Each structure stands twice: as structure tokens, then as C-alpha cells.
Amino acid sequence: MQLLETSLPGVLLIETRIFNDDRGFFYESYHEKRYWDLGLQVKFVQDNHSHSQQGTLRGLHYQLQHPQGKLVRVTQGEVFDVAVDIRKGSPTFGQWHGVHLSGENHRQLYVPPNFAHGFCVLSETADFLYKCTDFYTPGDEYSLRWNDPAIQIEWPLSSEPLLSPKDADAPLLADATENLPSF
DSSP: OEEEEOSSTTOEEEEOOOEEETTEEEOOSOOHHHHHHTTOOOOOOEEEEEEEETTBEEEEEEOSSSOOOEEEEEEESEEEEEEEEOOBTOTTTTOEEEEEEETTTOOEEEEOTTEEEEEEEOSSEEEEEEEESSOOOTTOOEEOOTTOTTTOOOOOOSSOOBOOHHHHTOOOHHHHGGGSOBO
């Protein structure tokens, strides 16, 4: 297993070791000691599973009172997954990093607390699983506009995405800056 730095400090790409044979494959999707030994020393308290159809875009989500770090992966299908630095005063504030995650490549991405997170589904359907460092707290989930011109995420979409009402009405980064966490 390898932990790879990305263009955003703290956002890590994880390449897992896959054991393939004629029957299929096996890999450890999480092993606390191995992750801790590699430097990802966080405690996860909640697992989530999202199933979505092609063209769905979820995000960009973040929390303020109970910020969640997320270890994300796809078990079936393919998504384009994005982390955005929303920490006021950070040298990478407003910058994003995107990666393709799929049931085929078995990659994982760690998105630290105080980063916005989102993904779009590229395959017919996708099963997206993630571990969180804090519990979900109703009323403490916020969104940023998926197509904010200040962030300029290059989503690999051929048409308008399927959005929740909350995500469709999300504010721009400039309109949310006053309430964002500091670096």
C-alpha cells in the first residue's frame, strides 16, 4: 500500500495492494495499523454508503461545527472525486484536486476535515463508500456551488448533472467565506 501526496496538503491518494487470481481479487480496504504506520493517523467513527446513477453530482459538502475527514472509495462503477481547500488563509484556499475512483482501480482518497468534498458519477451506477472522522450532525452540513467559477473544477461531464435541491441552490465560495474555517 502507498500513501501519495496530492496538490493539496493533507489530501492523500491511497494505492492499495490487490491480490488477483482466477477467482477474482482480495485487498484490505482498511487496516488501522497500516494506515497509521504510513502517517494517516486518524480515528474513524462512521461508515457511509451512497449508490447513485450516472450524471449524479453530490457536493461540494463540508461541515463547520463537526468537520469530517473522509476516506473515500468506490466498490462498483466510477466517479470523479474532488476535494477543495476551504480553509481561509491557506496558501491553497479555493484550489481543488480531483481523482478518478472506481471499482476497478481500488484507489482511495483521504479528504481531511475543513475541505469541501464532492463527486460525480461517470458509470451507469456507482457505489461510493466512505469512512468519517466525526459523526454526521443534522444542521451542520453545508454546500458550495459545484460549478463555482472561482474554483473552476473541471468536471468530466457531458451534460448538466443531477443535483439535490440543496446542492443546486448552494452558494458560491465568495458568499460563504465569512463562515469558513481558518487555516
